[in-house]
Amino acid sequence: MNQHLAHKPSFIITLGLMTGIAALTVDLSLPAIPAMVNALDTTLSRGQKIVGIFMAGMAFGQIPAGLLSDRVGRLPVLYLFLTVFAVSAAVAAAANSINLILAARFVQGFGAAAAIVLSRAIVRDVAHGQEAARLMSLMTMIFTFAPVIAPSIGALLITRWDWRAPFIVIAGCAVLMLLLIRVNLVETHTPNRDGHPLRQLHASIREFFSHRQSVFGLMLLVLPPAGYMSVIAVSAAMTVEIYGYSVTQYGLIFALAGISILIGSMLNRLLVVRFSQLKLIGLGAGLMGLSGAQLLLIAWLDAAPFWWLWSCVCLFMFTIAIMMANATVLALDPLPRIAGVASSILGTSNNIVGATGAIIGATLYDGSVRNSVLIMGVVGVLVTVVFLFRPVLCPTVVKHPQELARD
Numbered sequence: 001m002n003q004h005l006a007h008k009p010s011f012i013i014t015l016g017l018m019t020g021i022a023a024l025t026v027d028l029s030l031p032a033i034p035a036m037v038n039a040l041d042t043t044l045s046r047g048q049k050i051v052g053i054f055m056a057g058m059a060f061g062q063i064p065a066g067l068l069s070d071r072v073g074r075l076p077v078l079y080l081f082l083t084v085f086a087v088s089a090a091v092a093a094a095a096n097s098i099n100l101i102l103a104a105r106f107v108q109g110f111g112a113a114a115a116i117v118l119s120r121a122i123v124r125d126v127a128h129g130q131e132a133a134r135l136m137s138l139m140t141m142i143f144t145f146a147p148v149i150a151p152s153i154g155a156l157l158i159t160r161w162d163w164r165a166p167f168i169v170i171a172g173c174a175v176l177m178l179l180l181i182r183v184n185l186v187e188t189h190t191p192n193r194d195g196h197p198l199r200q201l202h203a204s205i206r207e208f209f210s211h212r213q214s215v216f217g218l219m220l221l222v223l224p225p226a227g228y229m230s231v232i233a234v235s236a237a238m239t240v241e242i243y244g245y246s247v248t249q250y251g252l253i254f255a256l257a258g259i260s261i262l263i264g265s266m267l268n269r270l271l272v273v274r275f276s277q278l279k280l281i282g283l284g285a286g287l288m289g290l291s292g293a294q295l296l297l298i299a300w301l302d303a304a305p306f307w308w309l310w311s312c313v314c315l316f317m318f319t320i321a322i323m324m325a326n327a328t329v330l331a332l333d334p335l336p337r338i339a340g341v342a343s344s345i346l347g348t349s350n351n352i353v354g355a356t357g358a359i360i361g362a363t364l365y366d367g368s369v370r371n372s373v374l375i376m377g378v379v380g381v382l383v384t385v386v387f388l389f390r391p392v393l394c395p396t397v398v399k400h401p402q403e404l405a406r407d
Contacts, residue, residue, distance in 0.1 A: 014184040015122060016142025018115040021177060022058060025089075025112060026051055026232065027150035028166045030254065031247050033236050035163035042098040044237055045362050051233040052358030053102050057109025058116065059351030065114035066121065066344040067201060073191045074118050074125070078181055085111030086174035093167035108170075109351075115177070120343055125188035149258075152251035159248060204341035214342070216394035217331025219386050220281060221346055224288070224320055225354030227379030230361030231313055231372065237365060238372045243306045253310065260314040264321030277326040278390075284323035285387035291315040292380015295373045302370040309373060316380060323383070 029050060037047035061081065069077040085108055092104035119139065157165035208214050231238075239250045271280055294312045298304040332342055357375055364371045386393070 008184075010184040012139065013142060014180045015119045016139040017177065017180065018119040019139050020142060021085075021115045021173070022054075022109075022112050024150050024173060025108065025170050026054060027254070027258075028154045028170055030151055030232065030236050031154040031158055031251055032163040032166045034240060034247070035158055036098075036101075039163055040096070040098050040101075045365055046098055048233045048237065048362035048365065049102060049359055050105050051229065052355045052362060054105045054109040054112075055229065055351050055355030055358055057106040057111075058113045059109075059348050059355055061110035061113025062117045062348045062351065063201070063341075063344045066117045066341065067197050069114070069118055069121060069189065071191055071197065073187050074122055074189050075181070075185065075187050077114050078118055078185075079178065081111045081114030082174060082178050082181070083111075085115075086171055086178065089167065089171035089174050093164050093171055111174075113347075113351075116347060117344055122185070122188050149255065151254040152248075155247045155251035201341065205345065208342050208345055211334040212394045213334050213396070214331045216386075216390065217327045218346060218349060219393070220285070220327040220383065221324060221331065222349045222353045223379050223383050223386065224316075224323060225350050226357030227292075227376035228313075228317060228320065229354040229358040230375035230379075233358040233361045234365045234372050237367075238369075239306075241367060242369060242372070245306075256310065257314055257317045260318040261321050264318040265325075268322045268325055271322075272326070277330050280322055280326045281330065282387060284319040284326070285384050288316060288319045288323065288380045289384030290380075291319070292377045292382075292384070295377030295380060299370045299374045299377055302368060304369060309369070312373075313376070316376060 033047050033050065034044070037044050040047075065077055065081055088104045088107035088111060092101050092108065095101045095104060123139070153169075154166040157169060235254060236247075236250055239245045239253055240247060245253065268280065291312045294308075295316075298309055298312070328346060331346060357379075361372075361375055364374070
């Protein structure tokens with residue numbers, strides 16, 4: 001009934017923007033952290049926790065949003081959660097204490113969770129197979145532009161106004177998102193209130209962890225966010241305070257990391273038709289390990305030219321598009337009956353670990369190069385180690401006809 005939506009540009013763009021709302025919220029606010037810290041007379045370590053706190057809220061919101069949408073429909077949940085997001089964003093913009101901002105950011109993350117989970121759920125409602133893969137690829141391309149342009153826009157807003165400007169724009173984006181959903185989306189799911197949601201959730205979680213392939217994919221998925229979120233959380237302070245770049249230059253520098261993800265995503269779209277998910281994961285794990293080893297060397301030296309440090313960060317981000325897409329497919333392949341809850345498990349785990357990495361990174365930051373890159377370095381090497389132990393962790397992997405033909 002809704003299959004025509006898969007070819008409607010406004011529908012696809014709206015889903016892509018929903019997917020990117022979390023990245024936009026994080027990246028737009030990053031340049032504001034140093035000025036916000038000074039204005040609120042707090043510490044940089046505490047100010048940088050606005051990233052991890054937001055990610056924690058998003059982690060807690062994903063499973064409730066997914067389960068609730070299955071029972072009452074996609075659109076009511078989107079309206080409710082994004083209204084919460086908009087109100088909490090306005091509170092953060094008007095707050096005069098760091099404690100209130102952190103509380104508002106947690107609620108913001110909870111509200112943003114629905115956009116992430118339900119954008120994938122809606123794709124499953126209207127498409128399957130290659131068509132669904134095409135939609136997800138287009139959404140990823142739209143999503144990738146957020147980390148490319150958001151820091152530069154945030155820096156420009158701060159330069160022209162003050163640190164509150166990015167937070168005000170985030171609130172405005174939430175209102176705009178609600179309008180786009182109202183105009184461009186329709187209900188794609190028939191509500192199903194049969195059975196108790198907690199029993200359904202328990203059974204699905206148990207089935208997920210009974211598959212070694214899914215657990216192996218989960219391990220590969222949850223480690224990278226701890227690395228890149230730890231650097232994202234301290235990137236503004238590291239770039240401005242340690243290396244002496246301006247806030248405007250920081251926006252352009254951070255955009256290079258976003259461009260790296262975009263290039264990795266484009267390359268992955270070309271490679272998936274020629275190689276299996278496992279081979280591409282191996283490529284990603286090797287490159288991530290190379291990046292991590294160099295960052296550990298930089299941490300040991302406690303000094304490095306900025307071009308070397310940031311090229312290692314960009315290499316890590318380049319592999320994200322390869323690793324995350326293919327590890328997700330690997331984890332979900334054995335679970336066609338519970339793909340929705342399985343996706344929520346992956347997303348929730350990613351956000352919990354990412355939030356932890358961001359909070360630890362912000363806490364450890366002491367103005368040194370070592371503590372700025374240490375977590376990302378350790379994570380990069382650990383991903384490679386996990387992949388090398390695949391024969392023990394996951395002896396067999398589900399293979400589909402197209403992969404058998406390639407072999």
